[in-house]
Amino acid sequence: MGAKLKQLTVILSWVLMALTVIFAILFYFGGVVKGTEGTRFEEPTVTNSFIAYAYFLLAVVLLITLFFSIRNMVLNPKGIKMALVALGVGAVLVVIAALLADNTVLDLPHYKGSDNVPRTLFWTDIGLYVAYFLAALAFISIIYSEISKFFKK
Numbered sequence: 253m254g255a256k257l258k259q260l261t262v263i264l265s266w267v268l269m270a271l272t273v274i275f276a277i278l279f280y281f282g283g284v285v286k287g288t289e290g291t292r293f294e295e296p297t298v299t300n301s302f303i304a305y306a307y308f309l310l311a312v313v314l315l316i317t318l319f320f321s322i323r324n325m326v327l328n329p330k331g332i333k334m335a336l337v338a339l340g341v342g343a344v345l346v347v348i349a350a351l352l353a354d355n356t357v358l359d360l361p362h363y364k365g366s367d368n369v370p371r372t373l374f375w376t377d378i379g380l381y382v383a384y385f386l387a388a389l390a391f392i393s394i395i396y397s398e399i400s401k402f403f404k405k
Contacts, residue, residue, distance in 0.1 A: 268309065275302050349381035350374075 278298045285295045355370035
């Protein structure tokens with residue numbers, strides 16, 4: 253990485269960190285929306301701005317990740333094979349999660365929201381199962397790594 257790019261990255265990181273700290277301070281100490289004061293549902297005045305900023309940060313991270321992933325694949329064509337293997341494993345995990353997922357509507361007394369529908373519950377179940385699989389794989393890889401170090405000595 254060039255010196256100018258590294259310097260730009262450091263400056264951008266500090267600017268984004270400062271903005272995040274400012275938003276956090278405003279979130280906790282910037283007042284609440286009129287009509288919600290003193291209730292269980294107090295809403296900070298900067299909630300919508302904070303959420304928009306979080307979406308902006310997510311977009312920046314996704315674009316940077318996508319850019320460097322494509323750049324590395326172009327510079328290292330052998331990496332494409334590993335990327336395709338990772339995508340294949342991810343697809344298999346999602347298919348297995350979809351086979352395990354349930355879309356039964358939940359019996360939630362006093363819930364009047366619109367999210368207790370089969371499609372939303374199905375996709376939520378898939379997301380949870382994939383998270384469980386990835387957590388299990390991470391745990392197994394940590395254990396394997398430690399055990400393999402023990403036997404290499």
